Every structure is written in structure tokens, then in C-alpha cells.
Amino acid sequence: MREEQEALLPAYGEQPAEQAPALQMSGLRKTFGATIAVDDVQLAVPRGSFFGLVGPNGAGKTTSLSMAVGLLRPDGGTARIFGVDVWESPERAKALVGVLPDGMALPERLTGRELLTYTGLLRGLDATTVAARADELLGVLELTSAERTLVIDYSAGMRKKIGLATALLHAPKLLVLDEPFEAVDPVSASTIRTILQRFVASGGAVVLSSHVMDLVEKLCDHVAVITRGRVVASGPVAQVRGDQTLEQAFVHLVGGRTGGGEGLSWLAS
Numbered sequence: 641m642r643e644e645q646e647a648l649l650p651a652y653g654e655q656p657a658e659q660a661p662a663l664q665m666s667g668l669r670k671t672f673g674a675t676i677a678v679d680d681v682q683l684a685v686p687r688g689s690f691f692g693l694v695g696p697n698g699a700g701k702t703t704s705l706s707m708a709v710g711l712l713r714p715d716g717g718t719a720r721i722f723g724v725d726v727w728e729s730p731e732r733a734k735a736l737v738g739v740l741p742d743g744m745a746l747p748e749r750l751t752g753r754e755l756l757t758y759t760g761l762l763r764g765l766d767a768t769t770v771a772a773r774a775d776e777l778l779g780v781l782e783l784t785s786a787e788r789t790l791v792i793d794y795s796a797g798m799r800k801k802i803g804l805a806t807a808l809l810h811a812p813k814l815l816v817l818d819e820p821f822e823a824v825d826p827v828s829a830s831t832i833r834t835i836l837q838r839f840v841a842s843g844g845a846v847v848l849s850s851h852v853m854d855l856v857e858k859l860c861d862h863v864a865v866i867t868r869g870r871v872v873a874s875g876p877v878a879q880v881r882g883d884q885t886l887e888q889a890f891v892h893l894v895g896g897r898t899g900g901g902e903g904l905s906w907l908a909s
Contacts, residue, residue, distance in 0.1 A: 643778070660723030662814045662845035665708050667717035670700075674766045677703045679869035683718070685814075685847055685862070690840045692860035694886075696894055700869040702742055702818055703848045708740045709816050719761035721814055735763075738807030742818035742849070748792035752802050755791060755852055756809060763810040770809070777805040779837045781831065804832065808839075815839065818849045833859060853887040857909070867894040 663685040670678040678700045685691045695701045706712035708719040710733065713824065719726040724733040729791060743900045754772055760770030778784045781801040794802065800820060807815060815836070821829050834848050836859075850856050856863055857877060863886065864874035872893050873880050881889040 654868055660720060660908055661685050662689070662722060663816070663847060664720045665704065665717065666719075668704060668707050668714050668719060669716040670703050670707060670712070670714055676869055678707070679715075681866070681869070681871055683871050683874060685845055685866045687722075687839065687845055688843055689845050689862045690836070690869045691845065692846045692856035692863040693847060693866065694733060694851070694853065694863060694890060697851075697865035697893075698866045703869075704866065705816055705818055705849060706849070708777060709737055710734055710741070710742065714851065734868065735810070736812055738812035739812045740803045740807045740817040742814070744799075744803050745792050746803065747800060749790060751789040752794070752798075752805075753789055753790050755802060757806060759806045760809050765810060773809055773848045774805075774887070777808060780835065781805055781835055782828065797806055797828055800824050801828060801832070804835075808835075812844070814821065814845045814847070819851070820848060821850065821852070821855065841901055852891060853885070857881070857886040863891055 661684040663683075665681050665683045666680050667678075668681040681700070681704050683704075693701050693705070694726055703712065707717075708726065710719075710730050711723075713727065721733045721736045724736065726733040747758070750758060755776065756774040757767075760773065761767065765773075778787050781804065783798065783801055783805070786798060791799065791802065800823060803818070804820060807817070815861040817836075820832060824832065836848075840846055848856070848860065860877055861874065863877050863880050865872050865880065873889075877886065882885070884892070
């Protein structure tokens with residue numbers, strides 16, 4: 641089993657900055673007390689790819705992504721965005737990435753437009769550019785009617801959309817999105833998918849963490865499977881899933897089982 645998993649992992653090595661992956665994690669480690677959350681994660685996200693990161697609850701996905709984008713300091717290892725070390729050159733690295741963390745806390749006493757204005761100015765954009773981009777983002781994400789509503793009054797889906805808007809505002813080259821479709825209605829989800837596909841088509845890269853295998857299989861061209869804090873498979877979706885569905889391959893790789901029909905006979909009474 642171990643040999644089979646390692647065969648699906650890519651080879652790593654130093655690359656010139658102009659050839660560096662959009663995101664590269666090398667030997668990332670993180671522990672919380674006696675719990676090993678991330679254990680020597682090795683992962684490379686190709687430029688121009690739509691990359692899915694999947695794993696069971698508690699597998700280390702969110703912790704790995706948080707370390708990769710500079711939100712959580714690792715105990716060991718490095719993370720680079722287009723060759724720029726996230727922890728040695730944080731300002732350069734963070735200018736290249738837009739982040740939508742899962743459960744992101746937003747300034748709730750600002751309106752949607754005020755949040756975008758604040759974020760844009762904090763990023764160093766001039767006021768005219770911020771206003772123009774905010775207009776476009778609010779319109780595309782169907783938030784224009786709520787632009788003067790306080791974020792505290794936004795629904796869960798609206799929070800996801802305004803969070804995505806803040807991630808896109810400074811025109812990053814890489815997007816790292818943790819569960820971006822959670823609590824989003826089907827119409828808004830379709831809009832977000834179109835935006836992300838256009839972003840990749842124009843040369844950007846997207847890393848998407850999700851529990852929905854069908855979504856990842858349809859949307860992503862590359863995928864990595866993480867379990868118990870380690871990446872056990874990574875590569876093009878067709879390579880990782882083989883002659884199975886991605887969900888079947890995932891269950892096999894993480895050592896899960898597909899049962900659940902046995903027992904609970906009292907439910908049929």
C-alpha cells in the first residue's frame with residue numbers, strides 16, 4: 641500500500657524562479673501539543689492548474705494551506721509561491737496570492753463596499769482602482785444590492801462571495817480557497833465556477849480544498865489526497881483516480897470503507 645501511494649507522488653527539486661510551481665510545499669510540519677497535524681507535506685501546484693486538495697476531516701488540509709499562505713507559522717519546512725519564500729519574503733509572496741480561508745472572520749461592522757475599499761487600500765491600491773474593481777466584483781458576484789449592508793447581516797453564502805471578492809481584488813496570480821462552495825446556492829456556485837475557470841484560463845492557478853469529490857472531479861485538472869497529515873497521492877485527476885471514480889480512489893487511498901448498510905435494522909421498523 642505504501643509503495644503504491646508513493647508511486648503517485650511527484651518528484652521534487654530546486655527550480656529556477658521563472659519555472660517554479662505556483663505553490664510548493666516542502667517538508668511542512670505542524671504539531672499541536674501531542675497531535676501531529678501536518679507531517680512532512682510535499683506538494684507542488686503547477687502554474688495554470690486548477691488543483692483540488694481533498695482529505696478526510698482532520699487530515700491536515702486547512703493547516704497545510706494556512707502554513708502555505710502565511711497564516712500559520714510551520715514548525716518546519718518551507719512554502720514558496722512562484723518561487724518566493726512565504727516566510728522569508730512575506731510581502732512579496734502575499735502580493736501574489738488571494739486567500740479565502742474556511743470560516744474566515746470578516747470585519748462585520750463594515751458594509752460590503754467598505755470591506756472591499758478597506759482591503760484594497762490596505763493592499764496599496766489607489767482609491768480609483770479600488771472603486772472600479774469593487775464595482776465589477778460586486779456586480780459579477782451579485783452583491784450590488786447588498787453593498788451598503790453590514791457584513792454581520794450577510795448570509796453564509798454572501799460571506800463566501802464577499803470573501804472571494806477580497807481575495808480577487810488585488811489581481812493575484814494564485815488563489816487558495818478553502819471550501820469556497822460551502823453554503824453557496826446553486827446559482828451563485830455557477831457564477832463562482834465561471835469566475836475561477838476564467839481565472840485559470842487567463843494564466844492563474846487555483847488551489848481548492850473541498851469535501852465534495854464530484855465537484856473536484858469535474859472542476860479540477862490536478863488533485864492531491866492528504867490523510868493523517870501526509871500527501872499520499874498527487875497528480876492529474878485521471879492519474880490519481882485510475883479506472884475508478886475519484887471518490888472510490890479517495891476511499892482506497894485513505895483506508896476508509898464504503899459500507900454503512902449493515903446494522904441499524906431498527907431504522908426500517
